[in-house]
Structures are given as structure tokens and as C-alpha cells.
Amino acid sequence: MGGFSVIPATDELQTHQVYQRRYQPKSRSNNPLETVIEFSGQGLIDKCFPRYTERFHVEMRKGRVVFTPVANRAFAIADRFRKTSPFRAFVALTGGVDIHVMEALGWKAEIVLEHRPVEARDRASGRNLSEVHALNTLVNSSPRILLNEDIHHLELDRLGALLAECPPIGLAHYSLGCDDHSNAKSPRDKERSLEDLSTMLDMVYPALKQIEVVNPAVVLVENVPNFKASGAGAMMGTTLRRMGYFLTEMVLNGLDFGAYQGRERYYMVASVFPGFVPPKPEQRAGGRLWPVIEKHLGDCADVTVLKSIQARESTSRRMPAFLTRESTSCPTILKSQDRGVKDAVYIQDGGRIYKPSVDLVQELMSIPDSFDVSWMAKEQATETLGQSVDYRLHSAVMAAVRDHLNVNCGRHTVVQHGIRSKEGR
Known part of the structure; x- marks a missing residue:
């Protein structure tokens, strides 16, 4: 750990000078006698403290004052x-x-x-x-x-x-x-x-x-x-x-x-x-996204008649834009994507509304095919991808x-x- 202790000397040969200063009572309201112990020797510092030390602990007990280096975490x-x-x-x-x-x-x-x-x-x-x-x-x-x-x-x-x-x-x-x-x-x-x-x-x-x-x-x-x-x-x-x-x-x-x-x-x-x-x-x-969407469209569920789709028209909240043949990017996919919520990402084409399949969600999030969610239920698979x-x-x-x-x-x-x-x- 390093560091050193200061204790009362028992041998005159081991003493360290204690400097004292006395202040005139008129200029000092507290105890006019001040005791100072100074350790400024570079040799002592190098020996007792690692070179990366920035701070040290001071522990005071009766008859002993202990100085130990605080570990530099970084x-x-x-x-x-x-x-x-x-x-x-x-x-x-x-x-x-x-x-x-x-x-x-x-x-x-x-x-x-x-x-x-x-x-x-x-x-x-x-x-x-x-x-x-x-x-x-x-x-x-x-x-x-x-x-x-x-x-x-x-x-x-x-x-x-x-x-x-x-x-x-x-x-x-x-x-x-x-x-x-x-x-x-x-x-x-x-x-x-x-x-x-x-x-x-x-x-x-x-x-x-x-x-x-x-x-x-x-x-x-x-x-x-x-x-x-x-x-x-x-x-x-x-x-x-x-x-x-x-x-x-x-x-x-x-x-x-x-x-x-x-x-x-x-x-x-x-x-x-x-x-x-x-x-x-x-x-x-900046290219169009439709080629990515189109190859999965056959697996995307038609949700045109769902109440959540109709609710998009009446809500005051800003809804994600539909994915269309003109889209150049996809809105943020949420983990609630599969639950039929109104602020999910949907595809609009030919007057119909479609919910992206799991495979399309995975590709829209740039997740490679080697990441396998086929073992999971569809809701959990979409949730896992959407929150990722x-x-x-x-x-x-x-x-x-x-x-x-x-x-x-x-x-x-x-x-x-x-x-x-x-x-x-």
C-alpha cells in the first residue's frame, strides 16, 4: 500500500524536527501556538508514494498519524x-x-x-x-x-x-x-x-x-x-x-x-x-427503399381494416410516415411494432396498409441473416429486433x-x- 506513519519519538536519533511559531494574541484570536510538521523530502515521497499518486488518506489516532496513498483508479x-x-x-x-x-x-x-x-x-x-x-x-x-x-x-x-x-x-x-x-x-x-x-x-x-x-x-x-x-x-x-x-x-x-x-x-x-x-x-x-420492401411484401400482413390504422388519422400526435414506393429511409422501429399500435411502422401500397414481417424488420435494421430469431414467437422476435x-x-x-x-x-x-x-x- 505504501505511505508512512508519524509517531512520538522514542530515540533522539530518530526524531524529526517539529517547527513551532508563536503569534501575538492581538493578531490571532485562537491558540497563538501553532505546530507544523513538514515532509518535503523528495526521497521520502518517492519511497512511500507511487509516482501516479494524486491524493492520500490522512488517518489520525492517539499517538499516530498515518499517511497512505489513494489508488489512482485510472x-x-x-x-x-x-x-x-x-x-x-x-x-x-x-x-x-x-x-x-x-x-x-x-x-x-x-x-x-x-x-x-x-x-x-x-x-x-x-x-x-x-x-x-x-x-x-x-x-x-x-x-x-x-x-x-x-x-x-x-x-x-x-x-x-x-x-x-x-x-x-x-x-x-x-x-x-x-x-x-x-x-x-x-x-x-x-x-x-x-x-x-x-x-x-x-x-x-x-x-x-x-x-x-x-x-x-x-x-x-x-x-x-x-x-x-x-x-x-x-x-x-x-x-x-x-x-x-x-x-x-x-x-x-x-x-x-x-x-x-x-x-x-x-x-x-x-x-x-x-x-x-x-x-x-x-x-x-439516398436511394429508394422499395427494392428492400418489395421482396418481403408477400409475407407482410394486410392490416388496412384494423382500428389502430384508422386511429392514425384522428390522433393529434405525429405519426411515423408510411413506407411507400418513394421512401428513401425507414422511421424508427419500436419494440411494440408487432402489437398493432398506431405509431408502429407500416407500408402503404395500392390503397392497402401492411405490417412489416419479421424478416423485413430485421433487414430494415441492417441485422444480418446470421442473427436467428426464427426459434421465437413472432411477437417476441419483433420485440427483440425493435428494441435493439x-x-x-x-x-x-x-x-x-x-x-x-x-x-x-x-x-x-x-x-x-x-x-x-x-x-x-
Whole structure:
């Protein structure tokens, strides 16, 4: 640990001079006698405190004052990746698409935490689907350990024990629940969720506690754009900065990265290394989307006569535009897409209205065919896809994180920030 103690001398040869100053009572209202003990010898400091020390503890007991260095969290984390791969991840709150992206880019998901909350409609129908996204993660990726557990209930001691079984984790990836930050959820429903504890606003609290245990080099948080200006977002960002992370916040549109839908997402990248470079937007293609839609049209259900379709005409809310032969992009697909809600994405052609099939939803979100949801019921498959990241957008972000770690870790470290790697000199 290092540091040193100050105790009363028992041998004159071991004494350290105590300087005293006496102030005139007229100019000093408190005790006119002041005692000062000064330790300014560089040799003592170098011997007792590691060079990366920024702060130290002072512990006062009777007859003893103890000075011990406070660990520099960022330095300690960075130091772990000098000789080990930073491309191991702890992934929380995933439907599986983000891990599929990560594995395609060379990441390994060591520990995955996934639990689908039991919603009011589930309780009303007497069903429990808490394991469905966890199973989908196992179908489409290869995590070493999967924990099918609520983020609020995961014991930190258990997490610490599991982490002790694996090499250091380079990335903590969180797709925090976005319902209570989204405009798609009504204010009344948001208030109700606070009362019945189904709210997702406080997910940042267990996430931050887990990050303290995981000690990753990079933390990535993905959410809807409203998260950035929320109290939860401010708490997340401020606490990570206090931990020593450098913060980069972005609101990105999938259309700028080759995607079909104009899905905007908020990304927070917190790294112990400064200098993260966000992905660079591409020129938008601008071509018509109909060739993608047309090949799936035969599998799309005709929903022209549904009440929800008629309700689109009378609502005061702004509804997503219909997909037509002239469309050049797709509105944001929601996880409620399959439930026949009025603000879902629909196709309009030849005077009829169609609901996109599961395969079309998957392609509109740029998710490759290798991601298999055929084993799931249609409602759960559409929900899993609709709540997921856009594949091309997320791939661009994760590639930027990969490049950032490649620059800063291992034998090819480029020193730009005062944390020096022996291998990188």
C-alpha cells in the first residue's frame, strides 16, 4: 500500500524536527501556538508514494498519524492491459444484437447480464418471459457466463467472484432501459412506473456499482437521445468522471452510417484513456427503399381494416410516415411494432396498409441473416429486433472503440496522456 506513519519519538536519533511559531494574541484570536510538521523530502515521497499518486488518506489516532496513498483508479485499470487483451466484455441488458456486432469485430463476451422485465401485459396474461432475451443471446452468441438476473438484484460479491475467474474486462457495455426516457411512453405511464417500481430511470445506480467492481478500461452506454439531458444521464456521466474516466457523448443517426432507418441513438463512451475518436459519418446513400420492401411484401400482413390504422388519422400526435414506393429511409422501429399500435411502422401500397414481417424488420435494421430469431414467437422476435441497436450504426461505434483500445493498450501503445507503457516506449 505504501505511505508512512508519524509517531512520538522514542530515540533522539530518530526524531524529526517539529517547527513551532508563536503569534501575538492581538493578531490571532485562537491558540497563538501553532505546530507544523513538514515532509518535503523528495526521497521520502518517492519511497512511500507511487509516482501516479494524486491524493492520500490522512488517518489520525492517539499517538499516530498515518499517511497512505489513494489508488489512482485510472492508472491501475490501464496498467492491467499492458500484457493482456482489452477485448473482453461485460455486457448488460442485451437482446443479443449488440453482442453479435461485438463478436463480429473480435470481442469476447465474458459475462452477460440479461433479464427481460415482467411487464403489466405479461402479468395480465399469466406469462413470464424473463428468460427470452437471455436465451436469444445464447442462440446468437457465445458468452462464457450468462446471468439471467435483474440488474437491481445482482449481488456485487457474486459478480466479483465471477470476475476473478477471468482475465481483466476491457469493456462494460450497457444498453440501459430506455422506456422512461422515450417520447413513445406517455407521461402518465411514466408516473405509474415510478409508483410500481417498473421504472428504468434508476438503472444507472446498479450499473455504476457494477462498474466499480468490473473496473473496465472503457464503459459504453447506449440509449435514446433524451437520456443525455436527463438526471440519470447526468448522474452517470458525472460519476464516471469522478472515477477518472474521460467522457465522450454522441447522438448519432443510423442514416449517416449506411443504415436504412433514421434511428437516432445516444452513446456515452467513458475511457481511462483520453482521445476517443467518434466514428465519422458517411455520405447518405439516398436511394429508394422499395427494392428492400418489395421482396418481403408477400409475407407482410394486410392490416388496412384494423382500428389502430384508422386511429392514425384522428390522433393529434405525429405519426411515423408510411413506407411507400418513394421512401428513401425507414422511421424508427419500436419494440411494440408487432402489437398493432398506431405509431408502429407500416407500408402503404395500392390503397392497402401492411405490417412489416419479421424478416423485413430485421433487414430494415441492417441485422444480418446470421442473427436467428426464427426459434421465437413472432411477437417476441419483433420485440427483440425493435428494441435493439441498428446493426450498422452500432458496428461503427464499436469499431471506433476497438480502434481506441488498439491505440492505447498492449505493445503498440501510443503515449498521449502521461500514462506510459514499458512496451510502448
